[in-house]
Amino acid sequence: MQTMSKCRLPGRLAILLTLACALGAAQAQAREPEAAGEGVQVGKMSSLRNLVPQEQLEASAAQQYTAMKQQAQQQNALMPDSHPQVRRLRAIADKLVPHAVRWNPHAAEWKWEINLIASKDVNAFCMPGGKIAFYTGLLDGLQLTDDEAAIVMGHEIAHALREHGRERAAKSGLANAGAKLAGIGLAAILGIDANLTTAATGLGANLTMLKFSRDDESEADVVGLDIAARAGYDPRAGVALWQKMGKSSQNAPPQWLSSHPAGQNRIVEMRKQLPAVMPLYARTKGVPQKSLPPYRSNVKDIAPIS
Incomplete structure (x- = not known):
């Protein structure tokens, strides 16, 4: 690899090459284990995420999540622990979370939390560090079965496990700091300059409102299916879920669909x-895959899915 002194060129070109050197070094050091073997296969996580300190982003997420809960509680919108839907969601999470570590070993250290917000919004999210929220508009509006709720939750958890939020934070920070790069030295970049870090962890938006790229959404779909299947939830429910989504969003797509690929x-x-993923599901259920019945949703005009 070139030494940094060989990257010196005048003006903005030098800055871009300096950043490329830094990213190349980060990528060379990124050797996190993939979830190899059976199940779905995806590529390595983006090395861009290494520009944002993981602990700082997760701390910011925890603060925002706490503030969200406080605001919801003030509005009598935070569903209590005793609410049947809260207990239902937490039971689903209890089955999904043990299968998260194979996708990100750091997830074993997360303080996982899940809450339900009374709102007509068709939405759910999982913030960095395992902070999950569902909205009643999603559960009740789409009449989600446990399998379908698990698909949604697995998808959102996958965003956190694959550190899509951290990647987005890095991209946001780089974009916001672009005009200042001419005055930032190499040492500052490699040390994560305070201005860049602040911009990145602030995201320029609320972490609960992150809009991921379509590639991120597709990856979260795939990883979420794997997690759900290992936890004993029928991955074919994902097909029914998006059929429901399509029926509910014919006029205007709900927030949860805002930046997602077409249904x-x-x-x-x-x-x-x-x-x-079906062999994983069959093994969890303890039956041969061929003996699994078709998945049946709770909506009559959605055909059984084999």
Whole structure:
């Protein structure tokens, strides 16, 4: 690898090459284990995320999550621990979370939490560090079965496990700091300059409102299916879920769909992944895959899914 002194060129070109050197070094050091073997296969996580301190981003997420809960409680919108839907979601999470570590070993240290917010919004999210929230508009509006709720939760957990928020924070920080790069030295970049870090961890937006790229959404779909199947939830419920989504969003897509790939495309991709995840589901259920009955949703006009 070139030494940093060989990257010296005048003006903005030098800055861009300096940043490229830094990213190249980060990528060379990024050797996190993949979830190899059975199940779905995805590539390595983006090395861009290494520009943002993990602990600082997770601390910011925890603060925002606490503030969200406090605001919801003041509005009598935070569902109590005794609420049946809260207990239901936490039971699903208890089955999913043990399968998170194979995708990100750091997840074993997270203080996982899940809450339900009374709102008509069709939305759910999992912030960095395992802070999960569902909205009643998603559960009740789509009449989600346990399997379908697990698909949603697995998808959101996958965003956190694959550190999509950290990657987005890095990109946001780089974009916000772009005009200042001419005055930032190499040492400051490698040390994560305070201005860059502040911009990155602030995201320029609330962490609960992150809009991921379509590639991130597709990856979260795939990883979420794997997690759900290992936890004993039928991955074919993902197909039914997006059929429901399509029916509910004919006029205007709900917030949860705002930056997601088209529903039909997601259904096609999920069907492609079924051969990889159905054996996991069958093994968890303790039955031969051939003996599994079709998945049946709770909506009459959604056909059984084999």
